[in-house]
Amino acid sequence: MNDAILVINSGSSSLKFAILSGRGNTVIVEGIAEGLGFDNGRLSIKFNDKKALIKLSPSDHKSALIGINEWLEQHAEIKSALVGVGHRVVHGGEFFSSSVIIDNTVIQTIHECTDLAPLHNPAHLKGIEVAQSLFPLLPQVAVFDTAFHQTLTETQYLYGIPLRLYRDHHVRKYGFHGTSYRYISQKLGEIKPESLHQGVLVAHLGNGASVCAIANGKATDTSMGLTPLDGLIMGTRSGSIDPSLIAFISEKDQLSMSETMDVLNKKSGLLGISELSNDCRTLEEAMNTKNNKAQLALDMFASRTAKQLMSAATTLDTIDHLVFTGGIGENSQYIRHKVCEHLRAFNIKIDQTKNDSASKGDAALISDDNQALQVWIIPTNEEKMIALDTLNLITKN
Known part of the structure; x- marks a missing residue:
């Protein structure tokens, strides 16, 4: 287990995570923090077919990630095997056609896409910020839901509205679930x-x-x-x-x-x-x-x-x-x-x-x-x- 990746999906009121090894084929631990922003925030962690439930106070993304890190501190063999952190990001606009290692420019660009995903991108940015502070030595990667659809032609992605709205405000079809579609395309390619x-x-x-x-x-x-x-x-x-x-x-x-x-x-x-x-x-x-x-x-x-x-x-x-x-x-x-x-x-x-x-x-x-x-x-x-x-x-x- 020398290639473990912490995968984080930071949503508006929840945060899902999993640690995978063996080139993503083995799920070591997984869990979800729910009720973030409300009084009943809780973190559930599943490991070795057992579930641990942790009450979050305060009930926010930072507390959820701190709770995950505290669990990892108690399972040093898993934490020491981590080599990187992957973040699901809903909207990459027209800026990203593939996954990228996160740096300050990437963070700023994700922020610029906030108007296109006002509920999701701020939560992703919070998850990235906290994860970078908790795991400062691990490289972190952004994987975009929209990236797979950047191969659409203008004929397909433009709307029948004044073209200036696309020029001035990037109004177009972006599409989502791109990471799922990319996986399915590759998996079907393995079978057929x-x-x-x-x-x-x-x-x-x-x-x-x-x-x-x-x-x-x-x-x-x-x-x-x-x-x-x-x-x-x-x-x-x-x-x-x-x-x-x-x-x-x-x-x-x-x-x-x-x-x-x-x-x-x-x-x-x-x-x-x-x-x-x-x-x-x-x-x-x-x-x-x-x-x-x-x-x-x-x-x-x-x-x-x-x-x-x-x-x-x-x-x-x-x-x-x-x-x-x-x-x-x-x-x-x-x-x-x-x-x-x-x-x-x-x-x-x-x-x-x-x-x-x-x-x-x-x-x-x-x-x-x-x-x-x-x-x-x-x-x-x-x-x-x-x-x-x-x-x-x-x-x-």
Whole structure:
């Protein structure tokens, strides 16, 4: 264990972490700090199949990272094996098309992208600042959600609005989940080497959901836009809507712009439609007891996913593979079935027996044997991708 990487995902009210070794293949310890900024902040650490729960006071990102470091002080053999720290950063704007070792210029550039991700980038910067103070001798790397999508052409990333808004304010489609898509592209390439020279569609379906088209290992289109609100219906996000709805909702419900955006980001999607939950598992259980709103939410989610997949497919020469990933994509037989049912006009079919019997946590081919286009389930692993990027950059430099 001489290549351990501490991976940090510092969110607005939570902080996830993991320590991986063996080129990202072995998870040594992992955990999450939740409720940051509230009275009930707590840090949960899982090690050797046991969980430790630590109350945080004050309840903030600094306390969470101090708690992680204090745990490491008690496990010196793990701390001494650390060779670097990898940070997930949501938004790198147009500045970053790959992961980078963090220096003062990188920190300043991430700060300049704050307008594009006002909830996420400040939290990332706080995580970086505290991690640098706690681990001053370890090189630190930033891995950007947006980087993979920097290969989109102007035709795909520009909006049909005055071009000066792009020139003056960088208003364009950026896309997210890029680290996941890069991992899936590489993993599929290991299973099917020819896929690296073919057209691939990926549906990353979870509480946050998006799709991506990949040609020759590079992104050609994606569903999320300037922010993660665009595209698919998600757990609590509306996805793509008529822009005039923003003014309409604001006027009818007497809401400010901020309050209206809160409705679209936090009270819509599966939660808003079902009026029950944003959790796909809960909704499937309710659907099985004849809850019509739960089924409506799931069916709308599947329908929009299919539409966005075919929209992204217009940037490909051929569609050779469709991959489901993310918490819902990997685990929901129903959603995979419904998405492919909506794609029947494109001769995309799955074998229902393979779909129902796919082993959780493993890559699986679930398409019909007689079908040229192959449909896959491939579990994503963003933490491994961050660990590998960190390790590779450290080794290179």
